[in-house]
Structures are given as structure tokens and as C-alpha cells.
Amino acid sequence: xxxxxxxxxxxxxxxxxxxxxxxxxxxxxxxxxxxxxxxxxxxxxxxxxxxxxxxxxxxxxxxxxxxxxxxxxxxxxxxxxxxxxxxxxxxxxxxxxxxxxxxxxxxxxxxxxxxxxxxxxxxxxxxxxxxxxxxxxxxxxxxxxxxxxxxxxxxxxxxxxxxxxxxxxxxxxxxxxxxxxxxxxxxxxxxxxxxxxxxxxxxxxxxxxxxxxxxxxxxxxxxxxxxxxxxxxxxxxxxxxxxxxxxxxxxxxxxxxxxxxxxxxxxxxxxxxxxxxxxxxxxxxxxxxxxxxxxxxxxxxxxxxxxxxxxxxxxxxxxxxxxxxxxxxxxxxxxxxxxxxxxxxxxxxxxxxxxxxxxxxxxxxxxxxxxxxxxxxxxxxxxxxxxxxxxxxxxxxxxxxxxxxxxxxxxxxxxxxxxxxxxxxxxxxxxxxxxxxxxxxxxxxxxxxxxxxxxxxxxxxxxxxxxxxxxxx
Numbered sequence: 338x339x340x341x342x343x344x345x346x347x348x349x350x351x352x353x354x355x356x357x358x359x360x361x362x363x364x365x366x367x368x369x370x371x372x373x374x375x376x377x378x379x380x381x382x383x384x385x386x387x388x389x390x391x392x393x394x395x396x397x398x399x400x401x402x403x404x405x406x407x408x409x410x411x412x413x414x415x416x417x418x419x420x421x422x423x424x425x426x427x428x429x430x431x432x433x434x435x436x437x438x439x440x441x442x443x444x445x446x447x448x449x450x451x452x453x454x455x456x457x458x459x460x461x462x463x464x465x466x467x468x469x470x471x472x473x474x475x476x477x478x479x480x481x482x483x484x485x486x487x488x489x490x491x492x493x494x495x496x497x498x499x500x501x502x503x504x505x506x507x508x509x510x511x512x513x514x515x516x517x518x519x520x521x522x523x524x525x526x527x528x529x530x531x532x533x534x535x536x537x538x539x540x541x542x543x544x545x546x547x548x549x550x551x552x553x554x555x556x557x558x559x560x561x562x563x564x565x566x567x568x569x570x571x572x573x574x575x576x577x578x579x580x581x582x583x584x585x586x587x588x589x590x591x592x593x594x595x596x597x598x599x600x601x602x603x604x605x606x607x608x609x610x611x612x613x614x615x616x617x618x619x620x621x622x623x624x625x626x627x628x629x630x631x632x633x634x635x636x637x638x639x640x641x642x643x644x645x646x647x648x649x650x651x652x653x654x655x656x657x658x659x660x661x662x663x664x665x666x667x668x669x670x671x672x673x674x675x676x677x678x679x680x681x682x683x684x685x686x687x688x689x690x691x692x693x694x695x696x697x698x699x700x701x702x703x704x705x706x707x708x709x710x711x712x713x714x715x716x717x718x719x720x721x722x723x724x725x726x727x728x729x730x731x732x733x734x735x736x737x738x739x740x741x742x743x744x745x746x747x748x749x750x751x752x753x754x755x756x757x758x759x760x761x762x763x764x765x766x767x768x769x770x771x772x773x774x775x776x777x778x779x780x781x782x783x784x785x786x787x788x789x790x791x792x793x794x795x796x797x798x799x800x801x802x803x804x805x806x807x808x809x810x
Contacts, residue, residue, distance in 0.1 A: 342620045345488045355619030355631055362632040363611045366647065369655065370537075370604050376656035379536030380431035380748065382681055383658075386424040386443065386673060387416055387527035387666050388461040389470075390454065395791035396469045398459045399479050408453045412446050415481040418524030420474070422461070424450065428534065431681060432749045436758045440674040444801070447670055451799070462795050463673065464772065465561030465574045465665025466525055468787040472565055475521040485618070489638070490520045492617045496584045503583075506576045508569035515565070522581040525564065526574040527666040529673045531680050534648070534658040539688060544659055545598045545695040546687035547643045550680060551663045552706035552719055553737055556729045557762055558676045559714040560665040560772030566785060571714025571773040574665050575642075582640065589613055592640040594704045598695045603645045603657055610635050629655065642707070659684075663707070668772040668794070668804040671761065675803065678758035682741025689744055697722040715769050733766050765805040772804050779810035 369375055392398045399419035412425045424446050429438050447461070454461050480486050501516040535543045559571035570576065579592045591614070599605050610632070617638040624630035629647050636646065644660045664676050687694045698706075698721065706719040710729055717729045742755045765771055770778075779790050797807045 340485070341483055342485045342488060342618065344620065345484050345491065347488075347619050351619040351621060352616055354621045355616055358621065358631045359611055359616070359635055362626060362629050363607055365626050366607060366629065366632060367604055370602055373537065375537045376650050376654040377536060378650055378656060379534050379539065381428045381534035381658075382431055382435060382439065382677065383428040383532035383534075384426050384439065384443070384673070384677060385528075385530040385532075386463065387529070388422055388424065388450070388463050389467045389527060390420050390422065390459055391462055391467065391469070391791060391795065392459050395788035395795070397467060397474055399474075400457060400459055401481060403457060404450070404454055404459075407457065408450060410446065410449060413450060415483060416524065416527075417481060417486055418475065418521060419479045419481055420467075420470070421524060421527060422450070428532070431745075433751070434754050435750055436674050436678045436754055439677060440670060443674065444670050460795050462791065463527075463529075463667030463669065463798060464794065465527060465559070465572065465667065466564050466577070467527075467791065468563045468776070469791050470525045470565070472515060472517065472522075475517070475524055477519050477521065479524075480521060488618055493520050493582065493584055494518075496615065496617075498585075500585070502581060504577065504580045506564070506567075506569045506573060506580075508567065511567045511569065513564060513567045513569060517581075520581060523578055526561070526578045526581075528574070528662060529558075529664045529666050529676060531661040531664060531677050532646070532658050533661070533681060533684060534656050537657065540603050540645075540657050541599050541601070542688040542693060543684055544603060544643065544645060545693070546684045547659050547661055547680075548595065548598060548700070549687055549694050549698055549703050550683040550737075551594070551642060551661075552703065552710040552717075553683065553729060553733050554661070554676070554680055555663045555707060556710040556714050556717055557679065557733055557766055557771060558664045558672075559711070559774075560667050560776075562773040562776045563780075563787070566787070568777070568780070570712045571716075571771075572665060572711040575663070575708070575711040578640070584615070591617075591638065593642070594707055595641050595643065595700075598700050606641075606645050607632060607636065610639055614639055627655070665772070667798065668775070668807075669798050669801050671801050672765075672772075672803050675758045675761035675765075678745070678755070679738070679741060679762045682745045682755075682759060683737050685744035685748060686737065686740035689740075694722075714773050715766060715771060730766050730769075734763060738763050761803045761805075765803065768805045770805040770807070775804055775807060775810070782810045
């Protein structure tokens with residue numbers, strides 16, 4: 338869904354042609370996988386960082402078009418709302434100072450964006466949900482000027498027969514219960530999406546490991562505690578995004594955790610895209626079979642929290658990669674890259690286990706763990722191996738981080754590199770101060786002055802010092 342389309346409205350013939358081409362491309366992918374013709378390259382890491390635009394007063398600024406026109410950086414692109422942009426990076430091999438390379442490139446792009454934004458009297462903010470965002474601002478009037486966003490909104494609301502979208506999120510002490518008449522609520526949620534290109538022989542284990550890793554990842558990175566003035570989940574972005582793209586009881590969810598582990602091949606997921614999910618946008622393209630244009634477009638309208646992707650190497654050879662979508666944006670570039678190191682290390686460590694972790698933790702338990710962690714963050718207790726209920730902080734600090742360190746060192750990432758970025762995560766978890774908890778502490782001291790919270794958060798973010806080192810409010 339990252340590419341622009343040239344049409345907003347579609348007819349029955351478009352759906353028929355799109356489905357036929359989607360079926361052909363799905364069959365072609367099956368043939369490539371069966372004959373071992375996918376790229377053998379793997380252990381390549383990338384990212385996408387979504388950010389909010391705010392004014393000097395901490396409130397959202399609908400200025401992405403103005404910002405992008407001034408910036409002229411192809412790595413920075415619009416998001417659904419005019420309040421957001423997305424920063425992209427170059428894929429980087431998992432070897433040597435991989436995370437420092439990712440950090441330095443992202444920091445360079447970020448500083449370019451920030452200086453351009455400052456010249457327009459605004460700032461960029463990395464945060465899962467901007468505390469000052471208001472429901473009244475999330476309307477089609479503030480949708481980015483792209484046909485694909487307008488067409489997606491048209492189609493989602495048509496499938497719902499115009500029924501308003503309902504958002505209901507229960508926190509520990511407060512509840513949000515609202516209705517909305519378009520998909521723009523999704524724009525309140527911003528993410529740091531981590532990409533891991535897989536070697537074909539490890540793709541199944543990598544994907545299943547990413548599913549198991551989702552609970553600890555969402556707990557350690559939680560940064561979305563407030564929405565529309567309500568204190569809700571540690572990572573409220575999870576239920577918000579799921580409910581904002583709900584297309585009704587007659588259809589499978591478009592944003593969801595998944596329905597099972599992969600058993601034989603990642604092909605199972607792409608086959609489900611064909612057979613189990615309605616076509617949202619039948620955008621027919623004049624592309625050859627091996628470009629997988631329609632398969633990739635359909636996959637781009639199904640937002641699993643761990644999503645397999647088909648991409649292409651520099652020489653055009655197709656590859657498999659995992660997009661891990663559970664992590665929110667921020668609090669800093671350094672925190673984001675530390676989260677990336679943790680995810681890659683967790684996946685490698687879980688894959689290296691003698692017994693596949695998916696045999697030790699049933700899928701339904703991994704799913705339950707994920708929503709428990711999104712709700713309670715670092716205070717969560719989850720069900721781990723041997724059916725034991727444990728503190729998620731103990732799983733992270735005593736088991737996953739040491740194993741991730743060893744796995745990354747074995748992948749030829751230097752000790753110092755591992756110590757730096759995994760150390761940030763370790764200190765964050767041990768201190769209990771992720772982005773969500775820092776926001777909660779700030780509100781406990783200052784009250785719900787969300788503009789001031791945003792201003793203070795933005796000022797500390799610009800130091801690029803990890804959130805666990807920020808002064809307690």
C-alpha cells in the first residue's frame with residue numbers, strides 16, 4: 338500500500354481482473370517456494386519510522402505536504418493524515434556494527450526533517466499516540482492528498498454499509514467509547530516497523546519466533562498510554578488500530594495478531610490472503626507476473642502484527658522478509674534502534690533453541706501474552722514455557738536479552754555493539770521506565786496538561802538520550 342494509485346473508484350470488472358491476477362501470482366509464488374528459487378540472502382535488517390508533526394504549542398499541525406515539499410528527501414513520505422510522515426532507511430546486513438549504521442542513517446534523516454520542520458515553526462515527534470491529538474481533527478479534511486488513502490476509506494466504509502466505526506477500549510480505571518465515520522482514527526497511531534529479511538530455510542522458524550517475541554517487544558517498547566484524554570492501555574495503539582480498520586462481523590479482521598503459527602511455509606499466509614480476505618482495492622497494474630504487484634498490494638491491505646512480505650534484492654531476485662509491526666514510534670532514535678536490536682536478537686535466540694519455541698508456547702498463549710503485554714506493559718505477567726506464569730520483565734532480562742546477546746555475537750555483531758543497544762533495553766526494563774510509564778509519571782505530577790507533556794517530551798526526545806535516563810517528571 339505504499340505506492341500511489343491513479344483511480345479512486347472501481348467496478349466489478351476490476352475486481353474480477355484483480356482476483357484472477359492475484360491467483361496467478363499466488364500460484365507463481367508457490368512454484369518459486371517449491372522449487373527453492375527465492376533469494377538465499379538473509380539476515381538483512383530495515384525499518385520504517387512514523388512521526389507526528391506538532392506546532393510550538395504541542396498541538397498537531399496538518400503540515401506534511403508543506404514539510405515534504407521543503408524537505409525533498411525520497412526517504413521521507415506522507416502517511417494517512419496530514420499530521421504524520423514516515424521515515425525510511427536502507428536495508429543493512431546483520432553483521433558488524435549493524436545497529437550503529439541503522440542509527441546513524443536514521444539520525445541523519447531525522448535531523449534533516451527536524452531542521453526543515455523548525456523552519457516551518459513546527460517539530461516532529463516520535464510517540465505511539467500523540468497526547469494532544471483530538472478526535473475532531475481526525476477527519477477526511479485532514480487526510481493526506483493521495484488517491485490511495487481516499488479509495489481505501491471509500492472501500493472500507495462501503496463494506497461496512499456506512500456504519501460508524503466503534504472504538505471501545507477499557508483501561509484499568511477509565512474507558513473510551515466513541516464512534517467515528519471514517520478510517521482516520523488509524524492516523525492517531527504511529528509505529529516503528531522492523532523488517533528482517535529471512536533465509537528461506539529459516540523463514541518458518543523466524544516468523545513463528547517473531548510471533549512469540551511480540552509480547553515482550555510490545556511491553557518493553559510501550560509508548561501509547563493516553564488517547565483523547567483517557568488513560569488506557571500501556572500500548573493503546575494496538576486496540577486503536579485494530580478497531581479503526583474493523584470492516585464488520587461478516588469479514589475477517591484486517592488488523593490482527595494472526596490465526597496460527599506457520600507450519601509448512603509462509604505460503605500459508607499468502608494463500609489466506611487470497612482465500613480468506615476480501616479484496617479492498619482492485620488496482621490492476623500492467624506488471625509482469627514475477628513482480629507480484631497484485632499479491633503485494635493485497636498483502637499491503639492486511640495488517641497482521643507480524644506480516645510476511647515479498648520484496649526484491651538489488652538484482653531483482655524475490656525474497657521473503659518479516660515486518661514486525663508491534664513496536665510504537667519513539668521515544669528517541671536511540672530507543673528505536675535498541676528496540677530493533679532486541680527484536681532481531683530475540684528472533685535469532687528463539688530460533689536457535691533446540692526445541693522450536695512454537696512447540697513450547699501454543700499459539701493461543703502467545704496471542705494472549707501479546708494482548709496482556711499491550712494492556713499492562715512492563716507490569717504484565719505472561720504464560721511462558723512449561724506453562725509457567727512469570728513476570729514479563731524477568732523473561733526479558735533473565736532469558737531473552739542474554740540469549741539475544743549470544744545470538745547476535747554469533748552473527749558477527751561485535752560485543753560492544755550488543756552491549757550498547759541491548760544494554761539500553763536492559764536498563765529500560767530494569768528501571769521500569771519505558772515511554773508509556775514516563776508519560777504516566779509526568780501526568781501523576783503535573784496533571785493532564787497534554788500540550789505541556791508533549792512539549793516536555795519533545796524537548797527530551799531531541800537529546801537522543803534513552804527514555805530510561807530522562808529525569809523523572
